[in-house]
Amino acid sequence: MEIMGLIEPLQQLIGQFRKYKFGIAVKNVLYHFVTRERRKSFGSQNPEKTIYIIRSIDDKSPFYIGPVHNLLANYFYVLSHIQYAKTKGWIPVVDQLNYPVYNSQLEPVNGTRNAWEYFWEQPGGISLEEAYQSKNVVLSKQSWFWQWDMGYNPQEYQDKETLAFYHNLANGVPLNVQTQMYVNSAVKKVMSSEKRILGVNIRLGAHAVESKRHGEGHPIQPQIDDLIRETQKKFDAWEMDAVLVASDAQIVVERFRDVFGEKLLAYHRLRAEVGKEYGLDKNKEMYQGKNIYQTCLDYLTEMELLANCEGLIGAVTSGMRYALVRGSIESNRIKVIDCGLFQDSRKGE
Numbered sequence: 001m002e003i004m005g006l007i008e009p010l011q012q013l014i015g016q017f018r019k020y021k022f023g024i025a026v027k028n029v030l031y032h033f034v035t036r037e038r039r040k041s042f043g044s045q046n047p048e049k050t051i052y053i054i055r056s057i058d059d060k061s062p063f064y065i066g067p068v069h070n071l072l073a074n075y076f077y078v079l080s081h082i083q084y085a086k087t088k089g090w091i092p093v094v095d096q097l098n099y100p101v102y103n104s105q106l107e108p109v110n111g112t113r114n115a116w117e118y119f120w121e122q123p124g125g126i127s128l129e130e131a132y133q134s135k136n137v138v139l140s141k142q143s144w145f146w147q148w149d150m151g152y153n154p155q156e157y158q159d160k161e162t163l164a165f166y167h168n169l170a171n172g173v174p175l176n177v178q179t180q181m182y183v184n185s186a187v188k189k190v191m192s193s194e195k196r197i198l199g200v201n202i203r204l205g206a207h208a209v210e211s212k213r214h215g216e217g218h219p220i221q222p223q224i225d226d227l228i229r230e231t232q233k234k235f236d237a238w239e240m241d242a243v244l245v246a247s248d249a250q251i252v253v254e255r256f257r258d259v260f261g262e263k264l265l266a267y268h269r270l271r272a273e274v275g276k277e278y279g280l281d282k283n284k285e286m287y288q289g290k291n292i293y294q295t296c297l298d299y300l301t302e303m304e305l306l307a308n309c310e311g312l313i314g315a316v317t318s319g320m321r322y323a324l325v326r327g328s329i330e331s332n333r334i335k336v337i338d339c340g341l342f343q344d345s346r347k348g349e
Helices: 002-019 022-034 071-088 154-158 160-171 177-190 224-237 250-263 292-307 318-326
Strands: 038-040 051-055 091-095 137-139 197-202 242-247 311-315 334-337
Touching: 002 022, 051 071, 071 091, 071 160, 071 292, 071 318, 154 160, 154 318, 154 334, 160 318, 177 292, 197 224, 197 292, 197 318, 224 250, 224 311, 224 334, 242 250, 242 292, 292 318, 311 318
Parallel strands: 051 091, 051 137, 197 242, 197 311, 311 334
Antiparallel strands: 038 137
16 A cells, blocks of 8 residues: 555656756756645644645745746636645635745735735635644645646637636636726726627737747747737627737737727727837736735736636637636637747756
């Protein structure tokens, strides 16, 4: 039995060295060991329950080999852990206070310093404070459960069963009251008519061929002109009345408005300035510390707007994934554009 129990970990170890270059694989193995799941006891509360504290990825670790996740990449990371907790019968609690993420703030937002709670409710109905006073606690590993991740395969984003699974999972993680009110106001303002709206999503920063930095192994975004042509085709084929474009770059909104005119809808928000859309994020006003919370809120709101559309076009991003999962768009009105992936220098030949 002991030997059998070693087979899976050994297979995973071998897989690391097959997937990555030797030095990268060694770092990744060390990262997974240091950040492995642990059992703790912090007090006497909830003696009949097991509390599962979801810890964020430690992107500051010297052994971490992945990217810094944005708001919605972190959201889907959390969803993978929530699903794991469900399989165990444990109560999940998200801790982005003691395990900060890129949008964590020094001062409270919506009355909390736990970045998860800036936007969402706790998924298990137990507060972070109560979790750290509980008797039976499991601290999560600080890495994905890849078996509950949609990945980058465009077919997954149009598969009814896959979308239904994540839709149900996401429904167990409602927006908090403040964020839901903000989103409702935006939906009413931007989508007040009863028109059939075609949503279009594109992210240029680090995801376009022209960008100064590329997200290694990430999906490549389409050229703006190509996306406009595809939008025109689907606009007619799907008998739409208006186009809602969501993007991190002002140039995208302007180019779409040149083509669609009064039929173009766009949520008013801070975006990368014209001329800076392909530059480094650190040089863009929207990503400065004073603006990061509002940028995240606006990004989330835009994706919620897309989720309310009758059709959706875009390449794979965590935002596109969120809009599909949160919405109920018919699969025959979803167009996932596949432009391939950027090269991943971490991987072996």
